[in-house]
Amino acid sequence: xxxxxxxxxxxxLNPTAALQYxxxxxxxxxxxxxxxxxxxxxxDYIDAQVNSLSQRLDRPQQVSRQALVINGYNAxxxxxxxxxGKGEIIERMYYRLTFIxxxxxxxxxxxxxxxxxxEKYHNILSNISGSFIEQ
Numbered sequence: 336x337x338x339x340x341x342x343x344x345x346x347x348l349n350p351t352a353a354l355q356y357x358x359x360x361x362x363x364x365x366x367x368x369x370x371x372x373x374x375x376x377x378x379d380y381i382d383a384q385v386n387s388l389s390q391r392l393d394r395p396q397q398v399s400r401q402a403l404v405i406n407g408y409n410a411x412x413x414x415x416x417x418x419x420g421k422g423e424i425i426e427r428m429y430y431r432l433t434f435i436x437x438x439x440x441x442x443x444x445x446x447x448x449x450x451x452x453x454e455k456y457h458n459i460l461s462n463i464s465g466s467f468i469e470q
Contacts, residue, residue: 337459340365349445363448363456365463369440377436378411384443385413388430392417403433405467410435412464416450429453433464442467 336356340363343355352366372380389395398414415430427450435442444467446460 336365336463361448362452363446365444365446368443368445370443372441374436374441377409377434377441380441381411381413381434384432384434385415388415388432389417392419392428393425394418405433405435405465406469408435408437408467408469410464416453427451431460431464433467435467437469439469442469 339361340356340358343357346352346355348355348357348364349366349368352368354367355365357364370380385397389397392415395415395417398416400411400413403410403412411434413430413432413434415432416427417430418425419428420426428447429450429452430445430447433444433446435444444464446463448456
């Protein structure tokens with residue numbers, strides 16, 4: 336993790352996430368969840384998580400979906416945008432969800448920031464998800 340991200344020890348980002356980092360000033364957030372779903376249900380799990388996020392956003396749009404290999408594990412990365420907020424405070428957000436299928440667990444790395452900062456953090460988000468190591 337970049338040194339400007341701090342661990343969110345109070346689990347304010349996601350009460351069930353195993354790992355959480357953020358920088359409230361930079362509006363950059365990262366959570367990691369693990370689950371025991373069987374490997375043959377991996378794609379259904381991805382679809383359910385993407386659908387769940389889509390339902391919480393106004394004007395959701397899937398930007399991309401691609402298969403990857405991260406440290407020898409099959410993975411799928413989904414990029415989305417959507418509006419959050421109400422009234423005069425509505426912001427377009429960018430989400431990068433990386434799902435990793437390891438022999439032991441399935442992982443979801445969720446990262447988000449303002450959509451206008453998508454390019455600013457592109458390489459950083461790629462480095463974070465690409466550095467995944469199961470412990």
